[in-house]
Amino acid sequence: MKKLLVAVFVSLFAMGAYAQTTSADSCEARAVSKDGKPLYGAAKAASIKKCEQEKRSATSCEALAVSKDGKPLYGAAKASSIKKCEQERAGVTGKKSGKK
Numbered sequence: 001m002k003k004l005l006v007a008v009f010v011s012l013f014a015m016g017a018y019a020q021t022t023s024a025d026s027c028e029a030r031a032v033s034k035d036g037k038p039l040y041g042a043a044k045a046a047s048i049k050k051c052e053q054e055k056r057s058a059t060s061c062e063a064l065a066v067s068k069d070g071k072p073l074y075g076a077a078k079a080s081s082i083k084k085c086e087q088e089r090a091g092v093t094g095k096k097s098g099k100k
Contacts, residue, residue: 027051061085 031039031047039047065073065081073081 027055061089 027048028044030051031044033039033043038044061082062078064085065078067073067077072078
């Protein structure tokens, strides 16, 4: 019985350590200044918001990188598609209008 309890506690401890290492990739963990010090207040909120927007836009643009027949794109075609998608989301079309 004691061996079972020890095994359960050890596995729970290992799962907790794993969860901490995977959460290190979160936007809140990335909210640090250039010199490595944690951000606070409005600067932290702005950093987290920017990080989350980048994650959403990168993920969704990558998901949209498919050919006309619905197959995923690869290589330069995929990179070009993602770049075009990100520019469109930022409001930059890259084309100049002939109208004044």
